Amino acid sequence: MAKARKILHLDLDAFFCAVEEQLNPELRGKAIAVGGQADQRGVVSSASYPARAYGVRSAMPMAQALRLCPHLILVSGTRGAYSDRSRKVMAILRETAPDVEALSIDEAFLDVTILPEPIEETARNLQQRINRELYLPCSLGGATNKLVAKTANTFGKASKPTDAPPNAITMVAPGGEAQFLAPLPIGGLWGVGPKNAETLAALGLTTIGQVAQWSEAALVARLGKLGSDIWRRAQGIDTRPVRAGGAAKSISKEVTFAVDIADDAKLLLTLRRLADGVGRAARKAGLAGTTIKIKLRYGNFSTHSRQTTLDYAIDNDSAIYDCAERLFLQSWTDGSPLRLIGIGLSGFAEPSRQLDLWGSDEHPAQRSEFQSALDHLRDKYGETTIRRASDLDYQPNDDNRR
Numbered sequence: 001m002a003k004a005r006k007i008l009h010l011d012l013d014a015f016f017c018a019v020e021e022q023l024n025p026e027l028r029g030k031a032i033a034v035g036g037q038a039d040q041r042g043v044v045s046s047a048s049y050p051a052r053a054y055g056v057r058s059a060m061p062m063a064q065a066l067r068l069c070p071h072l073i074l075v076s077g078t079r080g081a082y083s084d085r086s087r088k089v090m091a092i093l094r095e096t097a098p099d100v101e102a103l104s105i106d107e108a109f110l111d112v113t114i115l116p117e118p119i120e121e122t123a124r125n126l127q128q129r130i131n132r133e134l135y136l137p138c139s140l141g142g143a144t145n146k147l148v149a150k151t152a153n154t155f156g157k158a159s160k161p162t163d164a165p166p167n168a169i170t171m172v173a174p175g176g177e178a179q180f181l182a183p184l185p186i187g188g189l190w191g192v193g194p195k196n197a198e199t200l201a202a203l204g205l206t207t208i209g210q211v212a213q214w215s216e217a218a219l220v221a222r223l224g225k226l227g228s229d230i231w232r233r234a235q236g237i238d239t240r241p242v243r244a245g246g247a248a249k250s251i252s253k254e255v256t257f258a259v260d261i262a263d264d265a266k267l268l269l270t271l272r273r274l275a276d277g278v279g280r281a282a283r284k285a286g287l288a289g290t291t292i293k294i295k296l297r298y299g300n301f302s303t304h305s306r307q308t309t310l311d312y313a314i315d316n317d318s319a320i321y322d323c324a325e326r327l328f329l330q331s332w333t334d335g336s337p338l339r340l341i342g343i344g345l346s347g348f349a350e351p352s353r354q355l356d357l358w359g360s361d362e363h364p365a366q367r368s369e370f371q372s373a374l375d376h377l378r379d380k381y382g383e384t385t386i387r388r389a390s391d392l393d394y395q396p397n398d399d400n401r402r
Contacts, residue, residue: 003113004113004144004174005111005113005144005145006111006112006113006115006119006122006142006144007109007110007111007112007113007142007143007144007145007146007149007242008097008109008110008112008119008122008123008126008140008141008142008149009107009108009109009110009140009141009142009146009149009150009152009153010093010107010108010109010110010126010138010139010140010153011106011107011138011139011140011153011157012089012106012107012130012136012137012138013049013136013137013138013139013157013165013166013167014046014047014048014049014052014137014165015046015082015085015086015105015106015136016034016045016046016077016082017032017033017034017046017047017048017051017075018135018136018137018165019078019081019082019085019136020032020034020075020077020078020081021048022135022136023078023081027048027073027075029050030048030050030073031048031050031051031053031054031056031069031071031072031073032047032048032050032051032072032073032074032075033045033046033047033048033051033056033062033065033072033073033074033075034046034047034075034076034077035062035074035075035076035077036062036076036256037062037074037076038061038062038063038065038066038074040258041061041062041063041256041257041258041259041339042061042062042256043059043060043061043062043256044056044057044058044059044060044061044062044065045058045077046058047060047065049162049163049164049165049166050163050164051065051069051072052162053162053163054068054069054072055068055069056068056069056072061301062074082105083105085134085136086105086106088133088134089106089130089134089136089138090102090108092126092129092130092133092134093108093110093126096110096112096115096122096125096126097110097111097112097115098111098114098244099111099241099242099243099244100242100244101242101243101244109146109149109150109242110242111241111242119142119171120142120169120171123140123142123169123171124169126140127139127140127167127169131167137165137166137167138167139153139156139157139166139167139168139169139170140153140168140169140170141153141154141155141156141169141170141171141172142169142170142171142172143171143172143177143180144172144174144177145177145236145237145238145239145240146238146240146242147190147233147236147237147238147240148172148177148180148181148236148238149172150190151180151181151184151188151189151190152170152171152172152180153168153170154188155170155184155188156168156169156170177235177236177237178209178212178234178235178236180236181208181209181212181234181236182207182208182209182212183207183208183209184207184208185206185207185208186200186201186205186206186207186208186210186211188208189208189211189230189233189234190233191226191229191230191233192230196223196226196230199222199223200230203222208234209234211230211231211234212231212234212235214231215231216228216231216232219231249346249348250289250344250345250346251278251281251282251285251287251289251344251345251346252278252293252295252342252343252344252345253274253277253278253281253342253343254274254295254340254341254342254343255270255274255340255341255342256297256339256340257338257339257340257341260298260299260337260338260339261337261338262335262336262337262338264332264335267328267332267338267341268325268328270341271294271321271324271325271328271341271343272321274324274341274342274343275317275318275320275321275324275343276317276321278317278320278343278344278345279315279316279317279319279320279345280317282315282345283315287315287345287348288313288314288315288348288349289313289314289315289345289346289347289348289349290309290310290311290312290313290314290346290347290348290349291307291308291309291310291344291345291346291347292307292308292310292314292320292323292324292327292343292344292345293305293306293307293327293343293344293345293346294306294307294324294327294328294331294341294342294343294344295340295341295342295343295344296328296331296332296338296340296341297338297339297340297341298336298337298338298339299336299337299338299339301339303340304331306327306330306331307327307344308323308326308327309347310323312349313347313348313349320343320345324343328341
């Protein structure tokens with residue numbers, strides 16, 4: 001019989017806020033939020049736990065956060081400090097486990113199957129070391145797979161008092177995966193978005209356990225292939241390995257405007273600049289994607305997205321923009337003012353040069369060399385060294401671009 005895997009999920013608690021409290025001890029124990037300024041329509045990147053007690057959350061408009069917590073202390077963020085602390089945390093993780101998959105600057109999976117001690121002891125030692133050496137709170141979830149480990153961590157953190165970092169450790173024993181998941185709301189299952197949750201709720205399925213009791217065939221009949229995936233996850237089944245290096249799953253750029261914009265020319269210019277940024281980031285990472293997605297957020301904060309998947313992978317700015325423009329024109333049909341616009345690239349594969357995207361140009365190699373030259377100049381002299389003529393008279397607010 002195969003040995004049960006031991007997988008840990010680590011999440012640094014309110015990471016940006018914890019770093020800011022290190023840099024300025026006067027902030028400790030206070031309601032703080034890291035992010036953009038309210039008068040520039042900034043959003044909350046991270047909220048301390050005292051702030052969360054007032055309902056302040058990540059991705060919330062800063063103006064709304066201030067209404068919920070008038071004494072909230074705003075911190076714009078300290079460049080370099082977060083990546084520095086993150087590197088030190090990841091170094092500790094790699095000293096602990098042979099396989100570490102970094103999901104983001106403050107989150108990672110570890111496969112500790114090879115270690116002789118019980119998984120909970122490994123988690124406790126790891127947490128204590130990060131607390132002691134880096135003065136950072138962190139929570140861990142442990143199970144036989146990534147899905148349940150991450151869910152356990154989310155559940156464990158939510159079970160702690162909200163006025164201080166949870167520093168939680170939550171373990172699910174081998175064989176107990178389905179039982180642990182059963183009472184949790186279906187929206188908490190990885191891969192189930194709001195629309196699918198609504199579809200399942202209409203069928204009377206509001207918990208993971210209720211979904212697990214359905215037949216796989218019945219879910220496939222209603223949700224297609226996703227139904228099979230959801231059914232397996234509801235059973236607590238996840239065979240994905242922990243992949244050292246944690247390759248990026250998507251590249252995205254977005255911008256929040258200082259005032260809502262309904263000018264189609266300005267919106268398309270912004271879309272063009274975002275496409276340039278996504279393409280450049282993809283090329284720097286050696287990636288090309290098949291799926292292009294746009295994100296639109298309106299003045300009432302309703303958010304809509306639309307995506308398309310090609311038969312080939314692209315990394316060129318113009319190709320990304322062409323797809324994004326089509327999606328935008330299909331989605332933005334009523335002309336309502338937009339608060340935010342964004343582009344994402346995913347579904348990475350080997351890049352393919354499709355001549356029909358470029359107007360039947362017979363020299364794709366020259367085009368690639370030209371793009372490389374532009375990237376080199378921008379790397380060396382800055383983003384605004386070379387700009388499109390159509391972009392010279394328009395500068396969107398960059399404060400919240402990612």
